[in-house]
Amino acid sequence: MTPQTDDLDFRLPVLAQALVEAKTLDALEAALSQVSRLTPRIRDGENFGRRLFTRGLDAGLARVSRALQMQAEPLAKSNDNLVIVASQFYSTGGHTRVAADIVRGLGPDRQPLLVMTNMGDGGLAYRDQIAGARLTTPMGERAQLILGARTYAEKAIELFQVLQAVRPTRIILMCHPFDAPAIVGCWPFRDIVEFAHHADHVPALGASMAWSAHVDLTYSCYGACRGAGVNPVYAGMTSTVTEAPPHIPESGRLRMATCGDQRKYVGEGRFRWADWAVAALRAPGAEMRHIGVMAPDFQQDVHKALAGAGIDPARYVFAGLAPSLPADLLEHGIDLYVSSYPFNGGKANLEAMLLGLPLVAPEDPDLPPLLRFSLPLPGWVHVSDPEAFPAAAAEALALAPSLQSRDQVNRREREIGRFARWVAGEALEGA
Numbered sequence: 321m322t323p324q325t326d327d328l329d330f331r332l333p334v335l336a337q338a339l340v341e342a343k344t345l346d347a348l349e350a351a352l353s354q355v356s357r358l359t360p361r362i363r364d365g366e367n368f369g370r371r372l373f374t375r376g377l378d379a380g381l382a383r384v385s386r387a388l389q390m391q392a393e394p395l396a397k398s399n400d401n402l403v404i405v406a407s408q409f410y411s412t413g414g415h416t417r418v419a420a421d422i423v424r425g426l427g428p429d430r431q432p433l434l435v436m437t438n439m440g441d442g443g444l445a446y447r448d449q450i451a452g453a454r455l456t457t458p459m460g461e462r463a464q465l466i467l468g469a470r471t472y473a474e475k476a477i478e479l480f481q482v483l484q485a486v487r488p489t490r491i492i493l494m495c496h497p498f499d500a501p502a503i504v505g506c507w508p509f510r511d512i513v514e515f516a517h518h519a520d521h522v523p524a525l526g527a528s529m530a531w532s533a534h535v536d537l538t539y540s541c542y543g544a545c546r547g548a549g550v551n552p553v554y555a556g557m558t559s560t561v562t563e564a565p566p567h568i569p570e571s572g573r574l575r576m577a578t579c580g581d582q583r584k585y586v587g588e589g590r591f592r593w594a595d596w597a598v599a600a601l602r603a604p605g606a607e608m609r610h611i612g613v614m615a616p617d618f619q620q621d622v623h624k625a626l627a628g629a630g631i632d633p634a635r636y637v638f639a640g641l642a643p644s645l646p647a648d649l650l651e652h653g654i655d656l657y658v659s660s661y662p663f664n665g666g667k668a669n670l671e672a673m674l675l676g677l678p679l680v681a682p683e684d685p686d687l688p689p690l691l692r693f694s695l696p697l698p699g700w701v702h703v704s705d706p707e708a709f710p711a712a713a714a715e716a717l718a719l720a721p722s723l724q725s726r727d728q729v730n731r732r733e734r735e736i737g738r739f740a741r742w743v744a745g746e747a748l749e750g751a
Contacts, residue, residue, distance in 0.1 A: 328548055330361075330371040330523035339380025345473055348384060352472035355381075355500040355525070356439065362497055362522035369688025371523040372544060378528045381500060385507040388473075390480045392508040395489050397532065399745050402432040403488040404461075405479070405506055407439040407496035414667040415494055415518040418537060421558050422492060423459040425743035431462035432492075435482060437475055438466050439499040472501050479505030490745070492516050493531070497524040517541060517552070520666070521690040535742065538666045540694045555742035556735055559671040561646035566724055567676065569655050572605045574713075577652070579611035579645050579668045580660035582618060589662030590684045591706055593618075594625035596661055597636055599706035600713070601626060607635045609652055611642045646671045656680065656717060664693040673697055674732050676723045678716035680709070697735060699723050 335354055342348040355377060361367060404423075409416045423432060438444045444466045465482060469475040479501060483491070491509055494516040495502035503526045506513050514533040515526050520541035527534070527550070534552045536542035545552040585593040600608055610622075623633035642648035645668055649657070657672035659665060661682040673679055679700040681693045693700070699719050703712035722728060738748055 327370065328372045328544065329376075329528075330367055330374050331376060332358075332374070333376055336376030336380045339377065340383050342384070342387070348387075349471055349473045351380075352384070352476070352500045352504075356472055356498055358498045359496070362519075367523055369521045369691035372517075372521075372541070372690065373528040373548065373550075374523050374525055375528045377525060378503070381503045381525065382507055382529065384476075385504045388477065388480075388504070390477075390505070390508040392480075392484060394511050395487065397512045397745070398489045399426060399430050401487065401489045402426065402430065402492065403435055403483065403486060403490070404432050404492045404494065405435045405437070405483075405502055406494050407437050407499045407502060408444055409434075409436065409458075414665070417667060418516070418518060418557060419494060420459045421560075421739065422743055423461055424560075425558070425740055428460070431460060433486060433488075434459070434461045434464045435479065436464070436466050437479060437495065437499055437502050437505075438468075439475070439496060439501065467501075476501035476504035480508060483509055488512065490514070493526065494518050495526070497522055500525060502526075503529070517545065521688070538694075539696055540690060540692060543694070544690060553742065553748050554738065555748065556738045557667050557670050558736050558739040559646050559674045560644045561650065561671075561675070564646075564650055564675040567653075567655070567720070569720075570653070574603060574606040574656065574717075575609070575652065575654050576600060576606065576656045576658050576713075577609040577611060577649055577654045577672075578658045578660060579642075579672075580663075580665040581612060582614050584660035584663045584665055585614070585618070587662045591661070591682075592621070592625075593661055594622045595706045596658070596682050596709065597622050598625050598629045598631065599709035600658060601631050601635055602629070603710060603713075608637070608658070609648075609654065610636065610638050611640075611645060611648060613641055614638055646675055649675060649677065655720075656713060658682070659693060662687070663691060666693070669693060669700070670695065670735075673699055674736060676720075676728070676732070678720050678723065680712050680716050682706075682709070697731060698728065 338351040342351050467475050467478050469478040491513045493506050493513050497519045510531050513531045514535050515531045517536050520538045534550050535555050536552045537557050542554040619638050626633045657677045657679045659669050659681040681702050685704045701712045701716045
């Protein structure tokens with residue numbers, strides 16, 4: 321169930337007022353510092369999976385931009401000179417892969433500039449982009465720029481000055497939830513800024529502001545933002561591999577896979593991931609391929625639980641990182657994809673389903689509403705108890721033949737096409 325509009329706002333009136341009342345650079349720095357240190361609050365029970373907006377802080381940050389006399393000349397919006405503004409990118413993770421998909425979708429003739437505020441862990445350095453004696457461009461971008469200002473206010477000013485100098489014709493803003501300098505520095509360019517709402521289940525600065533477009537990447541977030549009246553666009557996501565040959569299951573064998581950062585598999589759930597692993601592998605001939613880097617103690621916990629249930633731990637393979645999830649799923653003949661638990665993986669789930677694979681999504685019944693998996697495609701089944709996993713798997717697998725029909729292939733192509741059309745700058749109709 322989508323939460324009520326009034327319930328989606330993370331309210332901090334005292335801090336919002338401090339932004340409005342800041343009359344000196346020191347007072348502004350103190351207020352921006354407080355805002356930028358709010359990141360741990362996204363895990364609070366009242367916020368995680370329940371809040372999306374920070375309306376009071378957004379109004380205050382817009383006022384900060386005006387107080388700093390940041391003004392930009394309006395430019396015609398196009399892909400001629402696109403800039404992606406982010407806090408930081410990583411070797412793994414959904415929002416990094418979305419950025420890579422944007423760069424890939426633009427093509428070699430319109431490579432964007434990546435500007436990073438370095439507001440993640442603050443550890444970005446150009447030396448990380450040097451392989452041997454050669455400067456690399458990990459996503460195929462035209463260039464990277466890492467902001468170097470040391471204070472929050474100066475970082476916002478530096479970002480604004482960079483954008484003024486570059487004169488972008490389109491900006492895709494996909495910063496971390498409480499990256500105040502990114503919001504302040506981009507606000508003067510709001511007529512060409514598209515807010516990519518990738519932090520889809522936590523409060524995020526900028527999500528309530530009137531940019532040229534508010535772009536939701538997940539269907540659950542789109543429904544919530546539409547209900548909140550921010551007039552979102554549903555772009556969805558895409559995949560590096562979207563065409564798959566007809567899948568023929570091997571008799572007597574069930575090949576499953578799951579993928580995600582370890583944080584997706586630990587947390588305050590009703591069950592351990594090991595409980596789901598045992599339930600999944602009780603069927604003779606069942607095996608699981610776990611893609612992603614998992615800590616040794618996590619691996620041991622899963623294998624110990626399997627051995628305790630009389631299941632050969634070798635049937636659960638920790639495969640490490642895969643350059644391409646869909647390519648890996650195809651290579652290993654996966655029959656059924658199992659979403660991570662207690663937190664599902666939106667991009668990984670979509671990439672599996674775009675191959676026509678059925679999906680089982682383990683979710684606790686009391687999971688906060690913004691954390692629930694949803695997608696406007698058939699072929700997925702929710703399950704809330706490991707004991708019910710065999711029935712859920714059977715239900716999902718029964719859907720597999722219908723997922724290969726021309727009608728379902730067309731539906732998947734339309735879903736992929738949304739993202740491609742958004743990247744191309746085309747208008748999207750409602751989902």
